[in-house]
Amino acid sequence: MSTATRHFLFLVTSTREPGHVGNTEWLARQAAASLPEGAQQTWLQLAAMALPPFTDQRHTAGQYPLPEGDMKTLLDATMAATDIVFVSPVYWYSIPAPLKTYLDHWSAWMRVPGLAFKEAMGQKRLWLVSTSGDRAKAQPMIDSVQLCAGFLAMQWSGVLWGKGGPPNAVAGDADALAAAAGFFRTE
Numbered sequence: 001m002s003t004a005t006r007h008f009l010f011l012v013t014s015t016r017e018p019g020h021v022g023n024t025e026w027l028a029r030q031a032a033a034s035l036p037e038g039a040q041q042t043w044l045q046l047a048a049m050a051l052p053p054f055t056d057q058r059h060t061a062g063q064y065p066l067p068e069g070d071m072k073t074l075l076d077a078t079m080a081a082t083d084i085v086f087v088s089p090v091y092w093y094s095i096p097a098p099l100k101t102y103l104d105h106w107s108a109w110m111r112v113p114g115l116a117f118k119e120a121m122g123q124k125r126l127w128l129v130s131t132s133g134d135r136a137k138a139q140p141m142i143d144s145v146q147l148c149a150g151f152l153a154m155q156w157s158g159v160l161w162g163k164g165g166p167p168n169a170v171a172g173d174a175d176a177l178a179a180a181a182g183f184f185r186t187e
């Protein structure tokens with residue numbers, strides 16, 4: 001794939017108040033400054049979107065209609081991207097609720113007639129940018145995200161992790177900053 005056709009979708013999933021840039025988004029933006037030349041980028045703030053809870057009707061209706069509203073915006077952005085970047089702090093050794101809701105809806109989108117969501121996802125890369133109190137505590141969440149990529153046969157492109165905490169804490173993590181500069185140039 002030529003770099004000119006790359007389209008990176010950044011899904012920011014911190015629940016910081018509107019207008020407050022969290023550590024994870026800040027680190028992701030450092031990395032995005034070195035995106036391949038010609039790459040498009042789209043940033044969405046999941047906590048600011050109206051995301052309905054997922055309902056499991058896999059074994060009743062067995063299929064789902066196309067979503068509406070913000071969930072349709074997310075589906076369209078997901079389908080349009082070549083590269084999906086979860087910009088996700090660690091919450092309770094896992095992912096924040098807005099990202100979990102989005103992920104649960106993948107189970108619906110796999111069952112929208114004619115969408116071929118699973119086949120489309122198998123052509124995409126999944127990246128993770130994360131911050132937390134310490135690296136060891138992030139591992140279960142990293143493993144979980146990698147397993148999700150594997151389930152949809154996405155190419156797992158790895159994790160950029162930084163030491164977070166209060167706002168701007170990650171700016172003091174020199175290792176994370178050095179890794180950010182080369183993160184999207186790894187292939």
Ligand SMILES: Cc1cc2nc3c(=O)[nH]c(=O)nc-3n(C[C@H](O)[C@H](O)[C@H](O)COP(=O)(O)O)c2cc1C
Binds near residue numbers: 023090093163
């Ligand atoms: C609800 C919640 C749960 C958290 N759980 C963990 C955790 O399990 N392990 C950890 O190391 N840090 C945990 N943290 C700390 C955050 O991962 C850390 O402050 C992170 O840098 C926040 O990212 P942000 O600034 O992008 O919002 C938690 C923070 C919140 C708000």
